[in-house]
Amino acid sequence: MTTLLWLALIWAQIALALAACLAVVRMVIGPNAQDRVLALDAIYVTTMLLFIVTALQLGTPFLFEAALVIAVGGFVSTVALAKFLLRGEVIE
Amino acid sequence: MTPLETLPPWLMLIVAVLLVLGSTLTLLGAFGLLHLKSFYDRIHAPTLGTSWGAAAILLASMLSWSWVQDRAVVHELVIGICVMATTPVTLMFLGRAALHRDRSLGDGRVPATPPRPDSAPSETAD
Numbered sequence: 330m331t332t333l334l335w336l337a338l339i340w341a342q343i344a345l346a347l348a349a350c351l352a353v354v355r356m357v358i359g360p361n362a363q364d365r366v367l368a369l370d371a372i373y374v375t376t377m378l379l380f381i382v383t384a385l386q387l388g389t390p391f392l393f394e395a396a397l398v399i400a401v402g403g404f405v406s407t408v409a410l411a412k413f414l415l416r417g418e419v420i421e
Numbered sequence: 422m423t424p425l426e427t428l429p430p431w432l433m434l435i436v437a438v439l440l441v442l443g444s445t446l447t448l449l450g451a452f453g454l455l456h457l458k459s460f461y462d463r464i465h466a467p468t469l470g471t472s473w474g475a476a477a478i479l480l481a482s483m484l485s486w487s488w489v490q491d492r493a494v495v496h497e498l499v500i501g502i503c504v505m506a507t508t509p510v511t512l513m514f515l516g517r518a519a520l521h522r523d524r525s526l527g528d529g530r531v532p533a534t535p536p537r538p539d540s541a542p543s544e545t546a547d
Contacts, residue, residue, distance in 0.1 A: 330430040337437035341444035341478070348444075348451035348470065355455050355463075363519040364460055370511060371454055371467040374504065375447055378470070378478050381497070382440065385482055388423035388489075393496060400500050404507040411511065414518035 338386045345379040366410045373403025424489040432488055436481045443477030446470065459530075460519055464512055471508040476501060 349372055356368035377399040384392035428436065446469045453466030479497040486494040523531045 330433045331426055334425065334428070334433045334437045337440045341440040344444035344448040348448045351448075351451040351455045352467075361460065361519070361522070363515060363522065364463065366515055367460070367464060367467065367512075368454065370515075371451060371470065374467065374470050374475065374508075375451065377500070377504070378443070378447060378475060381478055381482050381500075382444070385425065385440075385485060386423070388425060390486070397496075397500055397503075400503045404503065404511060407511040408514060411514040411518045415514070415521055 338382060341382045342379065342386070345375050345382060349375040349379070362414055363411075366407060366414065369410070370403060370407045373399060373406070377403070425485060428485060428488055432484060436485050439477045439481035439484075443474045443481070446477070447474035450474065461516070464516055464519075468508060468512070471504055475504050 352368045352371040352375060356365050356372070359365045359368060377396045380392045380396040380399065384390065384396070450467045450469030453469070454463055457463045457466060479501045483494060483497045486497075520531055524534060
């Protein structure tokens, strides 16, 4: 059963890293700016989940704060970029 | 030797299933982000990762840390609430920005600005 848990952890890490790579491809080829912002938001969420899985695998609780900061930073940056796309400036 | 190996087998099974479920859903969402044709289709794809992808992985983390530390560990709920409450806000905002940009570019595939019921047709106020 321990082997199963390790396989699940490794599969989760590979799948999340692959998801981040697919979002990076969309960010590079994305035809418009809004596609790139959407891909950035997906990268933020995927990286946050990858941090949590890595913390679980390493057995350290110290990566949790990093995941929290990434979650909040993803929200703020996506809202700021969407506001920029809508109005042309972030704070008016 | 990590603290995870002190988990009982039934909890290991639950944690493994939740991890595989969450990461596979996130991968499918990222695949949809790459694969779908228009932006208004693609905006739905990463929500797989932010809804059940994040929920399953955070639930697995909560369960295993609660067992390892022998108390209820619930700080993952902060991340969960943060992600699940903010994703609809950001994506609605981004969709509105994309609609505004497509209209101002004259893209014929998006619906035109609906007329205001109380006044003459004008530019969108928002």
